[in-house]
Structures are given as structure tokens and as C-alpha cells.
Amino acid sequence: MNTIFIILALVAFSIPAIVSYRWRHSIRLVANPKVELFVRVLLILSSLIAVITTVGIVLSLLFESIRFFNLVSPLEFLTSTVWSPQTALRGDQVGGSGVFGSLPLLAGTMLISAIAMTVAVPVGLFAAIYLAEYATPRFRNWAKPALEILAGVPTVVYGFFAALTVAPILRETGTVLGLDIASESALAAGSVMGIMIIPFVSSLSDDVIRAVPRSLRDASLGLGATQSETIRQVVLPAALPGIVSAVLLAASRAIGETMIVVMAAGLAAKLTANPLEAVTTVTVQIVTLLVGDQEFDSAKTLAAFALGLLLFCVTLTLNFIAFKVVQRYREQYD
Amino acid sequence: MTDTIDTSLSIPKNTSEIVHQGLKKRYAAEKRFRRYGVVAVCVALLGLVVLFSSILTKGYTAFYQTNIQLDITFDESVIDPKGTRKTKDLSSADYAALLKKAMRTQFPEVKTRRDKKKLYNLVSSTAVFALRAKTMADPSIIGQTHSLWLTASDDVDMLIKGHIPRELPENERRISNKEISWVDQLIEAGSLEKQFNRQFFSAGDSREPEAAGIKGAIIGSFYTLLVTLLLTFPTSVAAAIYLEEFAPKNRWTAMIEVNINNLAAVPSIVFGLLGLAIFLNVMHLPRSAPIVGGLVLALMTLPTIIIASRAALKSVPPSIRAAALGLGATRMQTVFHHVLPLAMPGIMTGTIIGMAQALGETAPLLMIGMVAFIVDVPGGPTDPSTVLPVQIFLWADAPERAFVERTSAAILVLLGFLVSMNALAIFLRKKFERHW
Structure with missing residues (x-):
């Protein structure tokens, strides 16, 4: 099997080389309509793969979720405030109640995402304003890529950083201040996630701020407004749809983020708004339910797909709103 | 005259005076606003610096490993009493006995059973495998005495690197005063040294931190990315060509475009669920194999590369097409003869960035079982294996103190790969960048 694969890989790599060599060196350049049709069909099929993937995602999530909702009522899933997925393996076992209420998970996700957004939105927005309006081209040329490195760092690295560097520091500060900060507090995971999504806010906002035409600024400055007044009263309102959509996309990124919360957030589902406590999130539960041994018909494993569907719907809605905001409120300057 | 001056001061001021009165405040606001911007940029960059420096300071020590030099006598009566030199006999011999004997000769004063046991534990429990490998590679060694550098246990390693402070009270340390005195004796004799940690790059995973390496994970990542590249590059370039060059502007095309943009924003863990439901449960592909990981990552990077390739194709001026x-x-x-070759550098850049993204991805691979504990280095894309980020995740969970530095070192290696891939992308862009 492995050797077959290696041969296939070699062939796959050599085909483009051979084809391009033949093309460059053949005198006969007469097109063959059959070949062209064939290539065209291949191109169309390739472009359909993205659609097929989406359909595959929706169908697989829906199919498994329907099986889950045969075992657990959708009403319980959407309204119960208890999440305890331990189902009893045998009838006589105690302790395994198996209640699947997604509310505490959603609340935990929202809490951590909200912390992340309170870090990322002000920092990202002000950084974007500074880079677009004030910074010298030289500073901008190295600061913008440097900020974007933050988005390129693998999330598992942030998770490690949150769990082993930020969380202990927070806990020690808490002890000094007399606060009881859990070692898997929402604050640690949320603030590190906030650092991660700064570039999602700043890069997009920077683009839309720069897209506001020079003439608007000149008009405002010409009337005697200072630069910051121009930015606040002219540039930002003009760029607002783009900024809102950047923030929404960053929020959807925060909600779907997995590794940081798996490594730095807790496992116990709790309904709380206290950022110093440990909360769990939708993505954490998907991972805990599916990693390790699993029997494929239990409500426990199927619950992960229902959570996945929930996650997919929430992020899709956010993306859709972001898209609509830009489409509806964008001003066309030309 | 004085009268008129007086009235001019008291009557409602003209515009320029009103402006002048407020000016100080407005300039202060301007300064403040500007300062917020500087602070924001600094906070973000500080985050980056703290992140990198914390990992660097935690991780660089893992590139060195404490080794202990021992005179090992390859005693025939222990290894191969029958003198057969058969592979079977050699592989099942009691190499631990050789090690224990060497330790006893080094420390003749240690007498009690409990102390001896502690003494043997100074050397890693995996050192016997090194002895076995050495004997099996060259059986003529039997009967000779060699001075060998063997891996020290993780506790000794942590002590030498200062992660277990000597000042701690004995009962809070994982290593006792007696053991420390033996370690000090070894240091004085020159037979305990920190040496370059070759094992870290040449071994697979291990339960013992001192023997754990990242080779298995690197090879696993390589096969996974190979599968990803083979699948995603041709399809996404073909899709980009169709959408950019051939597709009619109609609702169907618009739907595909919206679809691709949405797919780019789907959380990565959802792709893992897709892989689990379809590739594992419906198609029954092997669990934990790079081939499934590659498939999932290919679907995930598809939108990234399509979007980048379309941008590259779009940047080729229409005059080229008109001329052809x-x-x-x-x-x-x-x-295929003109537009695609001219767009190739841009497409390559996008592909490399997509691959870098795939290399750092963890969550979807957890879903398809690439989190198993795998010691062997995978020999191909269908062997069970793990990848570098998942290895980092696994080690980050391990309780031993020594795994913290290994994890950080593995992160440094991963970041090294990512930096070089991105540098290559930037280099390609700069080298082939064209302004039409």
C-alpha cells in the first residue's frame, strides 16, 4: 500500500513536468477539441469540489444529529442547563444520568469569546488606525507583517502558552490580590485567544480604512479638523461596515477556535459569567467526546455531531451577517 | 478709542477666537488618540515577543541532554552464555545486568538494595535499548569493555538543567540528597555531561521524556502534507482557472463563489467531524493514518489556495489573453500556455501559505484519531502516525517536568518549519513579482 502510494506520488509529480515539456517543444499547436472538452469538464468538476465539501459537511452533521435527536429530545438539547454526557453503560450503573443541555457550553463559549473580543477589538482597531493613518511607511512595512505573524502561529502553540505561562501567572496574581482564580480560568484562555485574533481585526480594518478615499480626509482637514477628529468623524463612519464585518469574522474565529480552549479551559460545564472561573466550550466538548475510545451509536458520541452542527450554524450565521453588512452598507466611492 | 477696544473684547467673539480657545483641548485629544494607537501596536507586538521568548527560554535546554559515561563490559556470560550469537538470543539478553554491574563498579560503596535501585535509576530505563542495539549491530563487541555515553534519567537531566532546584527541601524534590551526591561524584569524575540531544531528532515518541523524539511526528507531518499537496494543488488551481477564466457570470457561479468563501470560514474542527463521519465511518479508511489527515487538510486548505490562485490569475493583464x-x-x-505560467509564482506563494496553515493545524486531526501514542516512525501514508502539532498537544498534557522543555523544543522546530515556508513564499513573491 505504501509503495503504491509512493509510486503514485512520483507519477503525479512527473505528469506536469512531462506535459509542460511536450507543450513547449511541440511544433503542432493545433488544438484538439476533444482534449479541450475533457479539460474543461475536469476544470468544472474541480470547482464543484468546494460545493461537494459543503454538502458533505452539512449532510454528515445533519445525519448524525438526527440520530442523536432520536435519542435525546431537541428541546432538552437547546433549553436544558445541565450538561453531563456520561451515559451508563449498563442499566444498573449509577451516576450516569446523561443530560445533554447545550446552554452551559454555549454560555462558556460566549464568555471566552467575549473576553477575547474585549482584548482584540480595541487593540486591533487602534492598531489598524495607527498603521493606516499615522505610521510612517517604513514602520508600517515591518509592523503590519509582524502583527500578521500572530495569526500564523499554530493554535496549539497558543494553547501551550495559555496553559503553562499565562494561567499560572494569573493564578499567582490572584493569590496576591486575594482573588480565587481557577487554574483553567476563562480569563487565561480568553485573553490568549484575544491576542491570536488581533490580526483578524487589524488587517481587515486597516484595509477598509485605507480604502476610504483621500478626498474625504482632505475635505475634513481643509475645514480645520484635527487628524483625530477627521478619523473619528469622517474616516471611521465611512469604514464602519468593513470594520463591523471584520469584528464579526474575528468573533466567528473565536467561537470556532479549538486548541486554545482544549488546552487552557476547563471540562466542567457551568453556567457562570465570572471570568475567573473555569468554564467549558462547545469545541472542548466535541474533542473530549470524540477523542479516545468511542462506540458509534451512543448518545455520547452522537452528541458531538449535534454540537458540531450548532457550531457550524452559529459561525455560518455570523459570516453571513458580516457578508450582508458589507454588501448593504458599503459606500461606493469613485 | 479705549472705549471701542473695550467693547470689542466683550462682544461675542469672532470664529477664529472661538477656535483658538478650544485648540489646546483639541490638540490634547489629538495627542491622546495618537498615543492609543501606539499603545495598541505595542500591546500586540509585546504579545508576540512574550509568546516567542517564553517558548524559547523554556525550550532551548531540550536541545542538550545529560549523558552519563559508564565503562560497560559486554560480558559473554550475561549476553550470550551459549555462545550461539543468534539474533533471537542477543535480542532477549539481560542488558540491564550489564548496566547495573557498571554502576556498581563505579560506586562500590553503595550496598543496600534500596540504594542500589536508586543508583540504577540515574541512567534512563531506555539505555538498555541502546546497549542492545549496539550489540546486535556488532556482535564482536561481546567480551570487550567499552566506555559509553548513556542517556541519564529525566530527573537527573532536570537537576543538571536547574529545573529541579537543589535548595528545595529533600522531601519536595523528586531526587534525593544521596542521588545528588552521586551525580556530583559523576560530574567530578568528568563522566556526566550535557551533550547535543541527537535522540530528540532521531527517535519516535516515548513515555520516558529523556528518550522521546520528534522524528516520528516530523515524518508523519511530511506524509500528511504530501497527501494534502497532491490532492489540493491540482484541484484548487483547476477550480480557480475555471472560475476566473471560463465560468459564465450567472447565479450558479455566484453560488460557487459564496460557497468557497463560506468554506474558508468554517471552523477547522468541523472538517474533522466530516473526516470522522465520512472517511472513517462510511469509507472505512485506516484510523490515525496520514492519508486521512491529508484528505481532511486538503479540503480545509482548498478555499485558501483557490482564493490565492484566483487573485494571481486576475493579476495577469487582459492584453496577454488578447494577444494569444x-x-x-x-x-x-x-x-495553459500563457496565463497560467505567468500566474504560477502567485499560485505557488498561495500554496505554500496554505501548506503552512495545514502544517500547524491540530483540531481536525484529533477527530480522526491521530492522537494515538505511536512509538514507531511511520513508513508511509497508511501507517498509523501522528503529526508535529498533535505531538506538541500530547506532550503538553504529560505530567513529567521534563516534557515541558521537550514540548517547547518541538514548538520551536514547528515554528522553524513555518518560518522557512513563509520565507520561501516571500522570496518567491519578491523574485517573480511583476508589475504590468
Whole structure:
């Protein structure tokens, strides 16, 4: 099997080389309509793969979720405030109640995402304003890529950083201040996630701020407004749809983020708004339910797909709103 | 005269005076606003610096490993009493006995059973495998005495690197005063040294931190990315060509475009669920194999590369197409002979960035079982294996103190790969960048 694969890989790599060599060196350049049709069909099929993937995602999530909702009522899933997925393996076992209420998970996700957004939105927005309006081209040329490195760092690295560097520091500060900060507090995971999504806010906002035409600024400055007044009263309102959509996309990124919360957030589902406590999130539960041994018909494993569907719907809605905001409120300057 | 001056001061001021009165405040606001911007940029950059420096300071020590030099006598009566030199006999011999004997000769004063046991534990429990490998590679060694550097246990390693402070009270340390005194004796004799940690790059995973390496994970990542590249590159370039060069502007095309943009924003863990439901449960592909990981990551990077390739194709000016078409080329020939080669650098850049993204991805691979504990280095894309980020995740969970530095070192290696991939992308862009 492995050797077959290696041969296939070699062939796959050599085909483009051979084809391009033949093309460059053949005198006969007469097109063959059959070949062209064939290539065209291949191109169309390739472009359909993205659609097929989406359909595959929706169908697989829906199919498994329907099986889950045969075992657990959708009403319980959407309204119960208890999440305890331990189902009893045998009838006589105690302790395994198996209640699947997604509310505490959603609340935990929202809490951590909200912390992340309170870090990322002000920092990202002000950084974007500074880079677009004030910074010298030289500073901008190295600061913008440097900020974007933050988005390129693998999330598992942030998770490690949150769990082993930020969380202990927070806990020690808490002890000094007399606060009881859990070692898997929402604050640690949320603030590190906030650092991660700064570039999602700043890069997009920077683009839309720069897209506001020079003439608007000149008009405002010409009337005697200072630069910051121009930015606040002219540039930002003009760029607002783009900024809102950047923030929404960053929020959807925060909600779907997995590794940081798996490594730095807790496992116990709790309904709380206290950022110093440990909360769990939708993505954490998907991972805990599916990693390790699993029997494929239990409500426990199927619950992960229902959570996945929930996650997919929430992020899709956010993306859709972001898209609509830009489409509806964008001003066309030309 | 004085009267008129007085009235001019008291009557409502003219515009320029009103402006002047407020000016100080407005300039202060301007300064403040500007300062917020500087602070924001600094906070973000500080985050980056703290992140990197914390990992660097935690991780660089893992590139060195404490080794202990011992005179090992390859005693025939222990290894191969029958003198057969058969592989079977050699592989099942009691190499631990050789090690224990060497330790006893080094420390003749240690007498009690409990102390001896502690003494043997100074050397890693995996050192016997090194002895076995050495004997099996060259059986003529039997009967000779060699001075060998063997891996020290993780506790000794942590002590030498200062992660277990000597000042701690004995009962809070994982290593006792007696053991420390033996370690000090070894240091004085020159037979305990920190040496370059070759094992870290040449071994697979291990339960013992001192023997754990990242080779298995690197090879696993390599096969996974190979599968990803083979699948995603041709399809996404073909899709980009169709959408950019051939697709009619209608609702169907618009739907595909919206679809691709949405797919780019789907959380990565959802792709893992897709892989679990379809590739594992419906198609029954092997669990934990790079081939499934590669498939999932290919679907995930598809939108990234399609979007980048479309941008590259779009940047080729229409005059090129017009010239080719004017000379009688078909549309297909125009695209494949002229437009695509000119767009290739941009497409390559996008592909490398997509691959870098795939290399750092963890969550979807957890879903398809690439989190198993795998010691062997995978020999191909269907062997069970793990990848570098998942290895980092696994080690980050391990309780031993020594795994913290290994994890950080593995992160440094991963970041090294990512930096070089991105540098390559930037280099390609700068080298082939064209302004039409």
C-alpha cells in the first residue's frame, strides 16, 4: 500500500513536468477539441469540489444529529442547563444520568469569546488606525507583517502558552490580590485567544480604512479638523461596515477556535459569567467526546455531531451577517 | 478709542477666537488618540515577543541532554552464555545486568538494595535499548569493555538543567540528597555531561521524556502534507482557472463563489467531524493514518489556495489573453500556455501559505484519531502516525517536568518549519513579482 502510494506520488509529480515539456517543444499547436472538452469538464468538476465539501459537511452533521435527536429530545438539547454526557453503560450503573443541555457550553463559549473580543477589538482597531493613518511607511512595512505573524502561529502553540505561562501567572496574581482564580480560568484562555485574533481585526480594518478615499480626509482637514477628529468623524463612519464585518469574522474565529480552549479551559460545564472561573466550550466538548475510545451509536458520541452542527450554524450565521453588512452598507466611492 | 477696544473684547467673539480657545483641548485629544494607537501596536507586538521568548527560554535546554559515561563490559556470560550469537538470543539478553554491574563498579560503596535501585535509576530505563542495539549491530563487541555515553534519567537531566532546584527541601524534590551526591561524584569524575540531544531528532515518541523524539511526528507531518499537496494543488488551481477564466457570470457561479468563501470560514474542527463521519465511518479508511489527515487538510486548505490562485490569475493583464487569442490560440491554449505560467509564482506563494496553515493545524486531526501514542516512525501514508502539532498537544498534557522543555523544543522546530515556508513564499513573491 505504501509503495503504491509512493509510486503514485512520483507519477503525479512527473505528469506536469512531462506535459509542460511536450507543450513547449511541440511544433503542432493545433488544438484538439476533444482534449479541450475533457479539460474543461475536469476544470468544472474541480470547482464543484468546494460545493461537494459543503454538502458533505452539512449532510454528515445533519445525519448524525438526527440520530442523536432520536435519542435525546431537541428541546432538552437547546433549553436544558445541565450538561453531563456520561451515559451508563449498563442499566444498573449509577451516576450516569446523561443530560445533554447545550446552554452551559454555549454560555462558556460566549464568555471566552467575549473576553477575547474585549482584548482584540480595541487593540486591533487602534492598531489598524495607527498603521493606516499615522505610521510612517517604513514602520508600517515591518509592523503590519509582524502583527500578521500572530495569526500564523499554530493554535496549539497558543494553547501551550495559555496553559503553562499565562494561567499560572494569573493564578499567582490572584493569590496576591486575594482573588480565587481557577487554574483553567476563562480569563487565561480568553485573553490568549484575544491576542491570536488581533490580526483578524487589524488587517481587515486597516484595509477598509485605507480604502476610504483621500478626498474625504482632505475635505475634513481643509475645514480645520484635527487628524483625530477627521478619523473619528469622517474616516471611521465611512469604514464602519468593513470594520463591523471584520469584528464579526474575528468573533466567528473565536467561537470556532479549538486548541486554545482544549488546552487552557476547563471540562466542567457551568453556567457562570465570572471570568475567573473555569468554564467549558462547545469545541472542548466535541474533542473530549470524540477523542479516545468511542462506540458509534451512543448518545455520547452522537452528541458531538449535534454540537458540531450548532457550531457550524452559529459561525455560518455570523459570516453571513458580516457578508450582508458589507454588501448593504458599503459606500461606493469613485 | 479705549472705549471701542473695550467693547470689542466683550462682544461675542469672532470664529477664529472661538477656535483658538478650544485648540489646546483639541490638540490634547489629538495627542491622546495618537498615543492609543501606539499603545495598541505595542500591546500586540509585546504579545508576540512574550509568546516567542517564553517558548524559547523554556525550550532551548531540550536541545542538550545529560549523558552519563559508564565503562560497560559486554560480558559473554550475561549476553550470550551459549555462545550461539543468534539474533533471537542477543535480542532477549539481560542488558540491564550489564548496566547495573557498571554502576556498581563505579560506586562500590553503595550496598543496600534500596540504594542500589536508586543508583540504577540515574541512567534512563531506555539505555538498555541502546546497549542492545549496539550489540546486535556488532556482535564482536561481546567480551570487550567499552566506555559509553548513556542517556541519564529525566530527573537527573532536570537537576543538571536547574529545573529541579537543589535548595528545595529533600522531601519536595523528586531526587534525593544521596542521588545528588552521586551525580556530583559523576560530574567530578568528568563522566556526566550535557551533550547535543541527537535522540530528540532521531527517535519516535516515548513515555520516558529523556528518550522521546520528534522524528516520528516530523515524518508523519511530511506524509500528511504530501497527501494534502497532491490532492489540493491540482484541484484548487483547476477550480480557480475555471472560475476566473471560463465560468459564465450567472447565479450558479455566484453560488460557487459564496460557497468557497463560506468554506474558508468554517471552523477547522468541523472538517474533522466530516473526516470522522465520512472517511472513517462510511469509507472505512485506516484510523490515525496520514492519508486521512491529508484528505481532511486538503479540503480545509482548498478555499485558501483557490482564493490565492484566483487573485494571481486576475493579476495577469487582459492584453496577454488578447494577444494569444489574436494569434489564433484557443481559450484553453491561452490559459495553459500563457496565463497560467505567468500566474504560477502567485499560485505557488498561495500554496505554500496554505501548506503552512495545514502544517500547524491540530483540531481536525484529533477527530480522526491521530492522537494515538505511536512509538514507531511511520513508513508511509497508511501507517498509523501522528503529526508535529498533535505531538506538541500530547506532550503538553504529560505530567513529567521534563516534557515541558521537550514540548517547547518541538514548538520551536514547528515554528522553524513555518518560518522557512513563509520565507520561501516571500522570496518567491519578491523574485517573480511583476508589475504590468
